Amino acid sequence: MPEEDAEVLARARAGDPAALEVLVARHLSDVYDVAARVLGDRDLARDAAQDAFVNALGALDRFRGDASFRTWLLRIAVNAARSLARREARRREVSLLAVDGLPDGGPDPAAQTSLRAEAGRVEAVLARLPEKQRLAVTLRVYQGLSFRDVGEAIGCSEGAARVNYHHGIKRLRELLR
Amino acid sequence: MKRPCDEIRDVLPTVVSGRAEPATEQAVQAHLAGCEACRAEAELIALLRRHPVAVPNGLEEQVLLAAAGPRQRRASRGFxxxxxxxxxxxxxxxxxxxxxxxxxxxxxxxxxxxxxxxxxxxxxxxxxxxxxxxxxxxxxxxxxxxxxxxxxxx
Incomplete structure (x- = not known):
């Protein structure tokens, strides 16, 4: 049975480097996913993920446990990505995530091509959503956060998070039609 | 008051990801069998979930190095x-x-x-x-x- 975040956190706060490794290994894909969806740029997402972990692991003493550690970390990831986006002042109209690191379609080249095309399309339409809608969809669909936690992460109420999510899904359906 | 479709759509990501309680999943499946619009939304969510962003090689090591840096500097400050x-x-x-x-x-x-x-x-x-x-x-x-x-x- 995997060690609970709370136990790992206690060890990390005590300065155990192995505990930090566990936290990074456990949450890196989620943090990177959120950063990539906010920024639409693979290299910037790397930097944002790094910033998020440096900020979070450097502030473990300030984690009060009101939300889960994962929700707290994802909120920091959202903030790190937004901060980086502001600094870079880059437009995200066209996603640059496609091509590298996409899921493998198996040995069938036609299936791989089809899957890559589909992934590229998904990334492109997600990138066209307004930021809050994109984040609400990302945090709800990919990260499985509750609407309350989505609101906490993106800085709005639970109701606003729900509205942003449903508007985002509706828009995606229109774009993918 | 929420309509049935609204309630179903609220929990679709949880059901599609396989994290829903069995009772919730059964109720949603029953609804989807007779609601084309909600079924289309469930398919959309399944489509999105087929394409998570893959973590690039070397990022974990990069993050650990970066995270260890400030902590080591803090630890060595007294020394x-x-x-x-x-x-x-x-x-x-x-x-x-x-x-x-x-x-x-x-x-x-x-x-x-x-x-x-x-x-x-x-x-x-x-x-x-x-x-x-x-x-x-x-x-x-x-x-x-x-x-x-x-x-x-x-």
Missing amino acids: LPQLVAVAAAVVLTVLGIRLVRVAEPEPSPVAGFMDTPFQAFGPWAGSGAFTPGSVVLEELTEEQLELLLAEMES
Whole structure:
């Protein structure tokens, strides 16, 4: 049975480097996913993920446990990505995530091509959503956060998070039609 | 008051990801069987979930290095003054050894200079303090100075 975040956190706060490794290994894909969806740029997402972990692991003493550690970390990831986006002042109209690191379609080249095309399309339409809608969809669909936690992460109420999510899904359906 | 479709759509991501309670999943499946719009939304969510963003190679190591940096610097901050003190002690010790070597009346082929008692040189003699400088060198003959320099170089 995997060690609970709370136990790992206690060890990390005590300065155990192995505990930090566990936290990074456990949450890196989620943090990177959120950063990539906010920024639409693979290299910037790397930097944002790094910033998020440096900020979070450097502030473990300030984690009060009101939300889960994962929700707290994802909120920091959202903030790190937004901060980086502001600094870079880059437009995200066209996603640059496609091509590298996409899921493998198996040995069938036609299936791989089809899957890559589909992934590229998904990334492109997600990138066209307004930021809050994109984040609400990302945090709800990919990260499985509750609407309350989505609101906490993106800085709005639970109701606003729900509205942003449903508007985002509706828009995606229109774009993918 | 929420309509049935709204309630179903709220929980679709949980159901599609397989994290829903069995009772919730059954209720949603029953609804989807008769609601084309909600079924289309479930398919959309399944489509999105087929394409997570893959973590690039090397990022985990990069993050661990970056995260360890500030923590190590914080941890070593209290140790720094001790380190400086030790370094200063080493430098002073080395300097002291060099000064003593220059000043000690060791057996030397430089006749008449190294045989002369150390205290006999200069106005600071006998004070207990040692200030290396030109006073010593000025009292050497040119030949003695050359021999001394040759010995130091060897």
